[in-house]
Amino acid sequence: MTDDLLHNIKNMADKTYVSCRWNQQFGHMKELPQYLEDVVNDRRTVLERYDDYKRDAATSDSITKQLVKVNPENSGNGSVVSKIYGPEQINHSILARHEQLASQVPAWHSPWELLRVIHGHIGWVRCVKMEPVDNEWFATGSNDTTIKVWDLASGKLKITLAGHVMSVRDLAISDRFPYLFSASEDKTVKCWDLEKNQAIRDYHGHLSGVHTVDLHPTLDLVVTAGRDSVVRLWDIRTRGPVMTLAGHKGPINKLRCIPVDPQVVSCSTDATLRLWDISTGKTIKTLTHHKRSIRDVSLHPTEFSMVSACTNDVRSWKLPEGSLLTNFESTGTGIINSLSVNADDVLFAGSDNGTLSFYDYKSGHKYQSFLTQEAPGSLESERGILTSTFDMTGQRLITGETDKSIKLWKQKEDATPETDPGLPWNPDLSSQRL
Amino acid sequence: MSFTSLLPSPKHSESEQSKEATQTRRNQEHVLNALVHHDNELIKTMPESDTNLDSIVAQKLTFQDIIPMRQRNFNLHIPKPSSEDIEEAYRRTKRVFEKVLSNHLQKRSTTVKSSKEINDSAYELRYDTVQPSGARRTRILTVVDQAKDPLQPNTIKATKVVAPTDEEDITPILHKTLGTDPAEILSKEDRDMWKIPAAISSWKNPKGYTIALEKRLEMDGRFSSEQLEGHKISDGFSKLSAALESADRKARQEIKLRAEAKRQLAEEETIKKEERLMSLARKAREDREQYRNLHNAISSHSPENDNETQRNFSREKRKQELQHGIRKSKMSTADRLRELAYSQGRDISERVILSAAKVTESKEANYDSRLFSKGANAQAKRHEEQLYDQPLFAGQNSSGIYRGNLEQVNSTGSSAAQNSGIGETIHFTKADNDTLLESTEKKEK
Numbered sequence: 024m025t026d027d028l029l030h031n032i033k034n035m036a037d038k039t040y041v042s043c044r045w046n047q048q049f050g051h052m053k054e055l056p057q058y059l060e061d062v063v064n065d066r067r068t069v070l071e072r073y074d075d076y077k078r079d080a081a082t083s084d085s086i087t088k089q090l091v092k093v094n095p096e097n098s099g100n101g102s103v104v105s106k107i108y109g110p111e112q113i114n115h116s117i118l119a120r121h122e123q124l125a126s127q128v129p130a131w132h133s134p135w136e137l138l139r140v141i142h143g144h145i146g147w148v149r150c151v152k153m154e155p156v157d158n159e160w161f162a163t164g165s166n167d168t169t170i171k172v173w174d175l176a177s178g179k180l181k182i183t184l185a186g187h188v189m190s191v192r193d194l195a196i197s198d199r200f201p202y203l204f205s206a207s208e209d210k211t212v213k214c215w216d217l218e219k220n221q222a223i224r225d226y227h228g229h230l231s232g233v234h235t236v237d238l239h240p241t242l243d244l245v246v247t248a249g250r251d252s253v254v255r256l257w258d259i260r261t262r263g264p265v266m267t268l269a270g271h272k273g274p275i276n277k278l279r280c281i282p283v284d285p286q287v288v289s290c291s292t293d294a295t296l297r298l299w300d301i302s303t304g305k306t307i308k309t310l311t312h313h314k315r316s317i318r319d320v321s322l323h324p325t326e327f328s329m330v331s332a333c334t335n336d337v338r339s340w341k342l343p344e345g346s347l348l349t350n351f352e353s354t355g356t357g358i359i360n361s362l363s364v365n366a367d368d369v370l371f372a373g374s375d376n377g378t379l380s381f382y383d384y385k386s387g388h389k390y391q392s393f394l395t396q397e398a399p400g401s402l403e404s405e406r407g408i409l410t411s412t413f414d415m416t417g418q419r420l421i422t423g424e425t426d427k428s429i430k431l432w433k434q435k436e437d438a439t440p441e442t443d444p445g446l447p448w449n450p451d452l453s454s455q456r457l
Numbered sequence: 458m459s460f461t462s463l464l465p466s467p468k469h470s471e472s473e474q475s476k477e478a479t480q481t482r483r484n485q486e487h488v489l490n491a492l493v494h495h496d497n498e499l500i501k502t503m504p505e506s507d508t509n510l511d512s513i514v515a516q517k518l519t520f521q522d523i524i525p526m527r528q529r530n531f532n533l534h535i536p537k538p539s540s541e542d543i544e545e546a547y548r549r550t551k552r553v554f555e556k557v558l559s560n561h562l563q564k565r566s567t568t569v570k571s572s573k574e575i576n577d578s579a580y581e582l583r584y585d586t587v588q589p590s591g592a593r594r595t596r597i598l599t600v601v602d603q604a605k606d607p608l609q610p611n612t613i614k615a616t617k618v619v620a621p622t623d624e625e626d627i628t629p630i631l632h633k634t635l636g637t638d639p640a641e642i643l644s645k646e647d648r649d650m651w652k653i654p655a656a657i658s659s660w661k662n663p664k665g666y667t668i669a670l671e672k673r674l675e676m677d678g679r680f681s682s683e684q685l686e687g688h689k690i691s692d693g694f695s696k697l698s699a700a701l702e703s704a705d706r707k708a709r710q711e712i713k714l715r716a717e718a719k720r721q722l723a724e725e726e727t728i729k730k731e732e733r734l735m736s737l738a739r740k741a742r743e744d745r746e747q748y749r750n751l752h753n754a755i756s757s758h759s760p761e762n763d764n765e766t767q768r769n770f771s772r773e774k775r776k777q778e779l780q781h782g783i784r785k786s787k788m789s790t791a792d793r794l795r796e797l798a799y800s801q802g803r804d805i806s807e808r809v810i811l812s813a814a815k816v817t818e819s820k821e822a823n824y825d826s827r828l829f830s831k832g833a834n835a836q837a838k839r840h841e842e843q844l845y846d847q848p849l850f851a852g853q854n855s856s857g858i859y860r861g862n863l864e865q866v867n868s869t870g871s872s873a874a875q876n877s878g879i880g881e882t883i884h885f886t887k888a889d890n891d892t893l894l895e896s897t898e899k900k901e902k
Contacts, residue, residue, distance in 0.1 A: 241547040283546040400673035
């Protein structure tokens, strides 16, 4: 009883103190200072704030029938949503996010068109890589077990490298050595000397087909991964396996190397992306947003971010922490085999059914989508993009296709936003896939 | 035991060396454990129960993970790592990999241990034991690796698949699980569509027949080996067809105009002719009128010469009939037939002109009976290849055609021989000299 009494007295004292202080400090003020008003606002419920807004709207002469008014100049300032909800709550509201999205306009890009078709392979063209130093030639690997080197400007065959016994799945061209590395389904990784045009080293040790190969940008390491669902690191000179990164639960489709942590990024059929710390050999982060097998991951050339794709789903990620950047407008794209980004923020996604889709990288807006033309003599069902790359300038797109052809694409030169507006920009939150 | 298992493991295989290292480490631990009886004191760490798995996941899950950052601001700036960062990362990782690599290289130089090395790796263990009496006693134990036959097959089989590490953190799955989206649940029709018949799904190409691309291109007639795009039809064809069309139209117009002009001319001519005929008819009518008036005037003037006029009239009539008869006799047969038909009321040419004639409406149509070739003319030719209208041995029994009728042959043969004198046996007689002589004499005469 005495405790209760004491407690009550204490409460009373507190109250009187607060009211006294309030009167002394703010009693003479017409409006509370901003920070206090924020605090007071925070404590009120949503409905109370809505009533306030209604009252304000009624007194001011800007009465509109529209409940939500999109104000592109100062989005998130003069609208219902931002008035009713607090500043930290605003991101939790779908309406507010949609408002933000709708108030922005994606960048315009010129549409793409076919420039040249190159024939020469007698199997699917599985991989294509641009030479990084002079931007003069590119190499393609095919199901016919050969690697062919082509001149970019003329489209002429420079050399054919034969040595693999099964299809060549990925290539990597070094910018520090005259070497080309190829990964094949015959479980081997070969190092080709481009001065002698022959295979000089084999990296043997994968237990199954190798799907992807990449070079570490600063260290002398070849990083490979494949069907045995581990990433292996090899020393280029001694051919020795240096490290094995285990963790994926399915075959690995693609990996990329980055000079700073995470130094290796891999994507797999188990629908996850993994960012690896190669100094300890452990996963830094696993990205589980994708629903199906991730077939490709690609790095942005000028920005520290990457993009990955599974069926009907393309997402970009901020590096190094791997947080979600953009959900692309990619519903209905089908199986996506290949992704490429150029420095102009154009993202290309090549589908298994031969659809070429072009996105604005920053907004995720799909501005062009069309079917590739199958080579004469091949069936309509042989349309399919297997691989793609931009050249170093980003002006040319090279695709390898299931009709055994290599196609070069360029942007329309005389296009303007008026003549070629592209697909309409209708930001839809449901397609943002929460 | 298979033969391959007896072979030594590959020369530079990593597994062997790493296994050895772990083996020795494990041996040490085992020995120490066995000697010091630590087993009772081992604290068994309990594995985390599944019940708090949800809470672990919930702790890691934040709303920001599933909200795209760029949604708020498309122009969010994400700079590339600076060169200092890259340099720092390079140095850090290089140190790690140099260490790993040096380990590898050292191991590679000593693949087979010599006996000296084995002795070097021997180590001593010092431990205290408590006697039942209570006294402590220090013992020293030397642990030496057991000598191993280098040719002995490996008892541990290589595990093919690299097991994922267990100590990994739990990561929440940030996508909807499959099949929860109503748009993605397949209906029965869709599922049936995906059922591929066995004949197609198990189709194989064991010999790997392929047709090279250039051959496929050659097969396609539209494309030559030089150019990939199909031959283009030159616009000369369209020009030609347009020109032809316009010329045709012009010609048609001309013909039309000419026909129009001709028709107008013919019309004018007919009008002229009609006018002439009409004028002639009018003139004749006027003449007749005049004549009748005159005649009437005469008859009215003298009613007593009625008889005369009557006689004249009958004379005229007879004359006319005579002339008609003469004309009739001069007429051709066709004209005469037409005349006859006209007189009998069977000529309908006028009625046809007046479109008063009607088609006979008899129900039963009259057909040419020859059309019904089976009944009417069975022997008629049915098609081109049939040379004869009836079979050669139609009336005969065809089964015995090719069987020789010997009697008939004999009889015919004998009769023929009789007729010609062939086949008869010739009897030679002795010739008389007289007769011979006679015959010569006769010839001389």
